[in-house]
Amino acid sequence: MSEAEILKVIVDWLCENHAEALPQLEPAQVDMGTSIADGLQLDSLDQIEFIMALEEQFQVLVPDEVAGQWKTVGDAVKFLATRPVPSEL
Numbered sequence: 001m002s003e004a005e006i007l008k009v010i011v012d013w014l015c016e017n018h019a020e021a022l023p024q025l026e027p028a029q030v031d032m033g034t035s036i037a038d039g040l041q042l043d044s045l046d047q048i049e050f051i052m053a054l055e056e057q058f059q060v061l062v063p064d065e066v067a068g069q070w071k072t073v074g075d076a077v078k079f080l081a082t083r084p085v086p087s088e089l
Contacts, residue, residue: 006058006077007032013053014040032074040073054080 011030018025018040025040036042042050051067054060054076060083070076 001081003032003077003081006080007073009057010054010073010076013057014050017049017053018042018046030073032072032077034073036070036072036076058083 007030011027014030015025015027030040034040036047036050040046047067051062055062058080060080062079066079070079
């Protein structure tokens, strides 16, 4: 799966699951450089939910020490791009 495809999955999830918290969020506003904490306004609990959703969607395990280093959406995309992704996505 390409980085662009992974980014689209992430953006779709954000728009579906954080519409109440970020009603003004438009898919075009989220790119590889978007800050997870500031740009997406995900607090620590939201960030955990985000990571758990990625683990489920992409069927991977994201170690806490790795997830703790993610600052941007691109950090998550790059990590996921290096993992085998199930073909049914």
